[in-house]
Amino acid sequence: MPTRSADTPVTLDRRDGPFGEVVLRERGEHYEIIANGCFLMDTSDGRSERLLIDAALDALPAGRxxxxxxxGGLGVGFSLVRAAEEGRWGRIVVAEREQAIIGWHRDGPLARIxxxxxxxxxxxxxxTDLVAHLRTTTERYDALCLDIDNGPDWTVTEDNGSLYSPTGLAHCHDRLTPGGVLAIWSAQPSPAFEQALRNAGFSGVGAEEVAVARGVPDVVHLASKGL
Structure with a gap:
């Protein structure tokens, strides 16, 4: 029998849900999540997912x-792990719409992460679906750290596009406490999205980049709600 290459992905689980197909694959020592045939994320790096949490915490008003x-959402768990490693956070809530991904973390291969x-x-x-939660909940948070797509210009599902619309950004603004921070992960810079954040009433709009081996850098878009 031929030996499997470490670069050859192996499908560990495949589920069809209300938002389409999600797949967990193993490639060598790493795991990958594929949503509707689109690569979402893997466990090979995680710097930008951790930056998503760190940058939001650093941008909060001093003394909070x-x-x-x-x-939002759970993904491979890097953002959740980073938040739990930081003792300054109080309540840590993760919104994840795919039951399969939750299961992979609770009692599946991703539990080791x-x-x-x-x-x-x-x-x-x-x-729960993040977009629906932001629209319907009355709870407010000090930080929203959102990573449900490959960014505002490259959504995984069509419904996610509403998050980056004027209405979606207004919901984000409403769900933040005064001085709260919105951090959104993106696979590429988006000056147009930064302008959309300003148009939605956010201040301190900017971005932090993480260089990648090939192509444009990963980006965390940051914006604050006024005090």
Whole structure:
């Protein structure tokens, strides 16, 4: 029998859900999540997913104690793990719409990444669509750290596009406490999206970049709600 190359992906699980197909693959030592045939993320790096959390915390007003953070979505767990590693966070909430991804973390292969973070008493997972949650909840958070797509210019599903619309950004603004921070991950810079954030009433709009091996850098877009 021929030996499998470490570069050859192996499908560990494939699920059809209300938002389409999600697949968990193993490639060598790493895992990959594919949504509707589109590569979403893997465990090979994680710098930008961790930056998403760190940059939001650093941008909060000085002296704020026990800030709450909403992470959307769960992905491979890097953002959740980073938040749980930081003792300054108070409540840590993750919104994830795919039951398959939640299961992969709770009792599947990804538990080795996120198991300790999920056991943190500050952390909880909401099985819900992030866009719907932002539209319907009355809860407010000190930080929204959102990573549900490849960015505002490259959505995984059509419904996600509403998050980056004027209405979606207004919902984000409403869900933040005064001085709260919105951080959004993107696979590429988007000056047009930065202008959309300003148009939505956010201040301190900017971006932090993470260089990648090939192509344009990953980006975390940052914006603050006024005090």
């Amino acid at each position: 104690t026990g800030p709450s953070v909403l992470i 996120s198991g300790a973070a999920l056991a943190d008493p500050r952390a909880s997972i909401l099985h």
